[in-house]
């Protein structure tokens with residue numbers, strides 16, 4: 001995407017939301033809505049597979065219209081997708097998307113839950129998905145979510161009855177939900193969970209259907225809907241000044257890394273859910289039919305309801321603090337009920353309402369946004385009561401049990417500030433997403449601390465408890481330590497307070513390819529977590545590789561400062577690959593992790609610690625030809641990769657394609673989806689074919705058949721299909737073992753198809769003219785062979801090659817076989833040319 005348009009888009013959307021850390025504005029209408037929710041005792045759990053699968057219209061409706069406690073359980077964090085707004089991919093993309101989901105929930109009023117399942121990439125069938133996920137563990141996490149959240153109603157985004165029609169993760173999420181519906185109430189299922197949760201039987205299970213699942217609007221209109229309930233999800237909320245679908249669109253637009261900033265649909269609109277399981281509905285207008293959603297639901301709740309319904313009925317919009325005596329009374333009664341689940345949940349809601357009604361401002365701001373173990377950080381504590389309610393500050397307490405006693409009557413709108421020192425514990429673990437702490441598998445995150453499973457993010461390490469007396473009742477509010485600061489061009493800003501290691505190190509290049517035994521310079525960047533960091537840095541490397549010098553002294557004066565240390569790396573004479581990683585030694589401690597910041601304006605700043613690793617590959621590779629023209633399509637790093645193996649690559653924009661310009665190249669390589677994204681490329685097609693006729697090679701990487709902007713993608717008949725092979729280990733059969741592309745200058749063997757990542761390839765042609773020679777056959781489990789992954793045709797004196805093999809995924813992770821095969825493609829027909837060889 002065009003960078004200018006993109007940054008404009010981000011700017012526009014950031015205007016519409018509060019920065020994620022900014023304290024919320026607590027208007028009377030918001031307080032009133034919170035009281036309505038407080039007085040509704042029912043809940044909905046929405047289940048799907050990925051960030052963006054969730055129907056924000058329905059989540060917003062359940063939360064804001066029905067007033068139900070509503071959560072979205074996304075089985076994965078979306079690591080497998082693409083990032084349209086930055087370079088964070090894989091696990092870092094999962095961190096970004098987790099935060100985008102939380103940003104969406106802050107708008108639509110929902111909560112967010114996850115399982116340990118990892119989004120490993122596209123999967124055609126749930127059977128395949130369950131082979132890569134640990135099905136039992138993911139099921140266990142879904143059951144845990146149900147036992148913890150205790151939903152009355154579960155709504156699946158996907159249909160469990162149609163495996164194979166959508167992503168395997170999607171159908172998988174529905175299948176697991178259907179299975180977990182009864183298991184959550186089965187004491188023999190995952191019994192260990194019952195030490196800290198209880199059995200729970202949701203009342204009903206629905207499927208959030210739509211025309212999409214019926215193939216067309218007409219078919220859906222004609223479908224029998226006697227088993228469905230519908231909602232007008234366009235309903236208008238005067239208290240918000242927004243309609244439900246406007247709220248939903250704002251929430252959905254938080255998925256910026258997926259390019260979901262979209263137009264709002266206003267006006268009436270129906271959404272349907274189909275009954276699947278549980279107690280049938282007697283009244284088709286109410287999904288909570290037969291469930292008491294009043295305070296009478298809880299033993300001891302009637303007296304609480306008597307107070308709180310009165311507050312709702314006679315709510316004082318001009319001075320909500322008038323209700324504090326009633327709210328505090330309800331709070332006291334709530335502390336005596338036996339039902340732990342409702343006690344905890346409703347206490348949380350009620351405290352928030354009391355805080356809002358009193359206009360309380362409670363803040364603990366650190367002088368800096370990060371610190372290391374043993375460090376002493378200055379805290380500024382600010383307390384403000386903006387009501388006539390008698391409130392006394394009794395004291396506050398920090399996470400590491402520093403108790404400060406006070407006895408101050410907080411007068412209306414008089415600010416109280418206190419300075420305290422926060423001592424960071426000696427064994428304090430750095431802030432990082434808990435699911436990335438230990439290396440997992442392709443399909444699962446590994447979470448060592450079981451109490452964290454399901455949580456959207458790692459709880460903050462440092463908090464302050466504010467102990468108050470409100471109307472003579474002791475009430476405690478807990479706040480995370482944050483940093484409040486300002487920027488001249490942005491105004492007041494808030495950041496999370498993070499713990500970082502005293503030293504971290506990284507090598508900028510994540511993959512280094514060597515096509516000879518020439519040495520390569522690498523620089524290790526060391527970051528200091530505190531002032532006066534001293535120690536040494538070394539590089540761990542495979543035995544047959546050489547690093548010099550062996551060790552270098554580290555001396556960094558200031559906290560947060562980074563310094564580079566240069567090393568040279570010499571590869572062995574023969575093909576070899578391995579991993580190198582920098583280690584910083586400080587005293588008797590060793591640090592080998594890299595500190596990564598994920599910083600976008602629509603989410604709070606995230607710091608992630610990952611093992612600092614760089615893959616090094618010494619290729620055994622021969623090649624012919626030198627100069628390559630690259631026509632960039634949707635964007636890929638193939639040109640940089642080809643330069644790493646010694647080609648000279650120049651980007652050619654469509655306007656520059658001319659017979660004269662093409663003359664100087666040995667080959668033209670067309671980037672992924674170029675024929676889908678470049679409107680004018682069709683006018684240059686004949687010139688490219690002429691270049692081939694005169695002896696050049698043309699390699700076209702995958703395009704999709706939908707939205708193809710050229711009539712003839714090849715000089716001979718060739719039709720693209722949706723055939724793909726998603727198993728990156730699928731067996732590859734050589735259809736034409738004697739073909740030069742498998743023999744010259746590199747002998748291609750099965751070994752060259754080892755270690756591929758994510759997939760073999762996609763959008764293979766499924767029919768072609770007799771001029772083409774198919775080279776490879778491969779297929780996914782339970783499918784027939786696909787022969788269209790690599791097709792080669794002689795055209796005049798040169799070669800036209802079409803390939804759906806995923807070189808754009810394999811090159812960045814240093815798959816040597818992919819490089820060798822690509823070099824052969826470029827070398828076709830160049831047996832007699834005299835170009836430099838490695």
Ligand SMILES: [Zn+2]
Nearest residue numbers: 049050053167
């Ligand atoms: Zn999805």
